[in-house]
Amino acid sequence: MMKLTAVQEDALIELLNIGFGRAAASLSQLTGHRVLLEVPHVTIHPVEQVSESLEKFITTDVASVHQIFSGSVAGDALLILDQGGASILKELLTNEPALPLTIDASAREVITEVGNILLNACLGTFGNLLNVQVTFSVPQLSLENLGAILESLRVNRQGVQYALVVHAGFKLRDAEVRGYLVIVLSVASLDRLIRAVEEWEHHTR
Amino acid sequence: MSTTDSKSSELLATACRRWFEDLSDRGIFTTDASLVIRTWNPWLEAQTGVAARTALGQSLFELWPTLRERGLDHYYHDALAGGVCVLSERLHKFLIPISRGASVFGMPEMAQSARIAPLSVDDTIVGTITVIEDVTERVINERELRSQIAASERARTIAEDASKLKDEFLATLSHEIRTPLNAVLGWVRILRTQKETKSRDHGLEVIERNATAQLKLVEDLLDMARVISGKLRLDVRPAAIEGLVMAAIDVIEPSAAAKKIPIKIQVEPDLPPINADVDRLQQAIWNVMSNAVKFTQAGGRIDVRIAKTDDGVELTVADTGEGIEREFLPYVFDRFRQADASASRRHGGLGLGLALVRQIVELHGGTVALDSGGKNRGTTFSLCLPASSVPLGPTRVMPSRAATVTLKGVTVLLVDDASDGREMLATGLRGFGATVEAVASADEALHTLEERRFIPDVLVSDIGMPGTDGYELIRQVRDCSEFGARDLPAIAVTAYANPEDRIRSLEAGYQLHLAKPVDAAAVAAAIASLVTV
Numbered sequence: 001m002m003k004l005t006a007v008q009e010d011a012l013i014e015l016l017n018i019g020f021g022r023a024a025a026s027l028s029q030l031t032g033h034r035v036l037l038e039v040p041h042v043t044i045h046p047v048e049q050v051s052e053s054l055e056k057f058i059t060t061d062v063a064s065v066h067q068i069f070s071g072s073v074a075g076d077a078l079l080i081l082d083q084g085g086a087s088i089l090k091e092l093l094t095n096e097p098a099l100p101l102t103i104d105a106s107a108r109e110v111i112t113e114v115g116n117i118l119l120n121a122c123l124g125t126f127g128n129l130l131n132v133q134v135t136f137s138v139p140q141l142s143l144e145n146l147g148a149i150l151e152s153l154r155v156n157r158q159g160v161q162y163a164l165v166v167h168a169g170f171k172l173r174d175a176e177v178r179g180y181l182v183i184v185l186s187v188a189s190l191d192r193l194i195r196a197v198e199e200w201e202h203h204t205r
Numbered sequence: 206m207s208t209t210d211s212k213s214s215e216l217l218a219t220a221c222r223r224w225f226e227d228l229s230d231r232g233i234f235t236t237d238a239s240l241v242i243r244t245w246n247p248w249l250e251a252q253t254g255v256a257a258r259t260a261l262g263q264s265l266f267e268l269w270p271t272l273r274e275r276g277l278d279h280y281y282h283d284a285l286a287g288g289v290c291v292l293s294e295r296l297h298k299f300l301i302p303i304s305r306g307a308s309v310f311g312m313p314e315m316a317q318s319a320r321i322a323p324l325s326v327d328d329t330i331v332g333t334i335t336v337i338e339d340v341t342e343r344v345i346n347e348r349e350l351r352s353q354i355a356a357s358e359r360a361r362t363i364a365e366d367a368s369k370l371k372d373e374f375l376a377t378l379s380h381e382i383r384t385p386l387n388a389v390l391g392w393v394r395i396l397r398t399q400k401e402t403k404s405r406d407h408g409l410e411v412i413e414r415n416a417t418a419q420l421k422l423v424e425d426l427l428d429m430a431r432v433i434s435g436k437l438r439l440d441v442r443p444a445a446i447e448g449l450v451m452a453a454i455d456v457i458e459p460s461a462a463a464k465k466i467p468i469k470i471q472v473e474p475d476l477p478p479i480n481a482d483v484d485r486l487q488q489a490i491w492n493v494m495s496n497a498v499k500f501t502q503a504g505g506r507i508d509v510r511i512a513k514t515d516d517g518v519e520l521t522v523a524d525t526g527e528g529i530e531r532e533f534l535p536y537v538f539d540r541f542r543q544a545d546a547s548a549s550r551r552h553g554g555l556g557l558g559l560a561l562v563r564q565i566v567e568l569h570g571g572t573v574a575l576d577s578g579g580k581n582r583g584t585t586f587s588l589c590l591p592a593s594s595v596p597l598g599p600t601r602v603m604p605s606r607a608a609t610v611t612l613k614g615v616t617v618l619l620v621d622d623a624s625d626g627r628e629m630l631a632t633g634l635r636g637f638g639a640t641v642e643a644v645a646s647a648d649e650a651l652h653t654l655e656e657r658r659f660i661p662d663v664l665v666s667d668i669g670m671p672g673t674d675g676y677e678l679i680r681q682v683r684d685c686s687e688f689g690a691r692d693l694p695a696i697a698v699t700a701y702a703n704p705e706d707r708i709r710s711l712e713a714g715y716q717l718h719l720a721k722p723v724d725a726a727a728v729a730a731a732i733a734s735l736v737t738v
Binding site: 029030031067071090093094096097099103104105106107109110112113116120124133134135136137138139 | 276283286287288289290291292293294295296297318320322323325328330340343344347350351354355
């Protein structure tokens with residue numbers, strides 16, 4: 001298993017926080033509430049171990065926003081929230097009680113938009129860093145269980161896949177909702193990313 | 206690429222565009238990389254009123270300047286940079302303002318959700334595509350569902366509150382019923398075991414007081430049951446309110462005096478008469494006054510004022526007592542509600558008093574209100590009643606009984622299965638000079654009449670008895686001429702105390718109906734009214 005060095009992890013967190021800052025600004029402007037997004041923690045796992053590692057944090061059904069990105073760095077990006085957390089996030093953002101997500105299309109749409117903003121900001125930051133253009137598919141929201149979602153990612157790709165798992169915290173109106181960003185990349189793409197991150201770190205110090 | 210290939214992919218592209226354009230349930234438009242509109246489908250033509258020939262070739266932001274004003278233009282710039290955007294209805298309401306027809310749902314614009322995405326050929330972005338969906342109906346359905354859920358949630362809370370209140374009430378009820386019983390049983394045991402005890406009189410007094418308290422409790426409960434089932438009927442006639450108030454004050458004055466609480470009374474002259482069920486209204490006023498005494502500390506004061514209003518009279522009872530917390534004020538007239546329902550509460554009672562007061566006063570067409578400055582700031586109760594259009598009749602004179610009644614030479618057949626009650630009445634009536642034959646069942650009574658040929662001057666019978674009940678007894682007496690007792694005067698004495706029970710007794714053949722508990726003097730007076738002594 002790939003393990004990030006302390007330096008690499010710090011640099012990644014810093015970069016992700018730049019992207020999250022951008023996403024938080026968009027969300028604040030959209031909702032009229034001050035939204036803060038924080039990246040406390042980043043880990044890297046082979047994709048088949050992601051579900052095991054996330055099950056420590058998420059035990060219920062999840063709401064996930066999935067986007068495929070392509071370009072010279074390609075892969076899958078997911079925002080994963082537990083369904084309760086997704087409902088709370090929607091309530092906090094819209095100031096309106098959520099119904100169960102299965103019957104609340106409006107809530108699903110809000111979560112899709114939030115996921116899209118977050119994933120775009122995050123991957124956009126990586127794209128800028130690597131100086132490549134990343135294009136995205138239309139985001140898809142699904143309410144399956146975590147294992148099924150991750151399994152579908154695995155069968156769709158060939159070769160060894162790694163996942164960058166980003167722990168994220170949304171803070172707004174004195175409440176906090178935890179979510180997880182999972183970015184699935186090929187070994188080569190991940191390698192390029194990590195090297196670029198290291199270089200950036202080197203430049204900025 | 207061969208000519209045939211290029212021809213067929215051109216055809217395919219055209220077919221594709223037509224298919225897009227024809228999608229009839231949503232709006233689809235595309236722009237080129239300079240954000241000039243290149244396709245505009247019929248749905249958009251129909252909904253926006255902008256024809257395709259007008260839209261095509263126009264700059265998107267010139268056609269829809271609000272996109273820029275609302276800061277939505279950056280989504281298009283993001284799309285040209287490869288980003289995909291989701292615009293949810295909740296966060297944006299709409300993309301393109303379409304006001305036609307939507308206002309019927311209370312929304313100024315058609316509710317929309319939209320997707321904006323780049324269009325690229327190979328790795329070059331050549332334009333954008335926007336898909337707009339009308340979600341008005343969905344928004345309305347969700348709103349409806351949400352309000353239904355909220356309503357059922359409210360209903361559930363109310364039901365839970367009510368059930369909690371009932372539980373509390375049952376706990377209070379059981380406590381309130383046990384307390385006087387405890388004193389009664391305790392003293393009875395003492396009196397039985399210590400025959401010569403000096404505190405005999407005191408014990409009897411305690412027993413009487415507690416039994417009376419329990420009677421009051423049961424009466425309140427029955428009244429509330431009647432109110433709830435809509436069976437409380439008023440016997441209304443014109444009355445003077447000051448008389449009712451004075452009578453209530455007479456009753457509570459001793460307990461007020463014991464706590465050194467003076468009662469100051471102020472009555473405006475020339476008060477109009479009111480329509481009142483004298484007994485009920487007096488009970489209500491008594492309830493209010495006794496609350497004032499109960500919640501006022503020794504040394505406090507109670508001010509009673511009766512004044513004219515535009516359409517009737519107003520009674521106010523103001524005390525200097527412990528008052529009511531403002532949060533509890535809206536609930537004071539709810540039944541079963543007590544400000545302090547805890548086991549450690551300082552005041553007894555069922556929490557029915559004020560609820561009954563309100564019900565009774567409202568049945569009289571009046572209103573009640575209660576105000577308090579807060580904890581320890583006293584309470585002011587006011588009661589408004591409409592004036593009666595009928596002037597006061599002659600004052601009703603209650604026949605005075607006990608003192609003058611004598612039943613010397615009167616024979617009574619007394620039927621009651623409950624031996625204590627039977628004995629009490631028999632002893633009491635003998636005290637008035639009557640000769641009493643007391644039996645424990647209707648069958649024994651019939652046997653006495655039929656076989657022993659004992660025809661009394663009057664039959665006094667219980668109603669609820671095992672075997673033959675009191676209704677059946679009087680029917681048999683009235684039907685059977687053999688006894689020579691067809692016209693025997695008869696009085697029902699029963700714990701069935703509702704007005705309907707009274708009617709049923711009278712229909713069965715009794716001349717009078719007395720509700721238990723009743724003392725011997727009342728029965729004696731009733732006998733005296735039926736029998737010429």
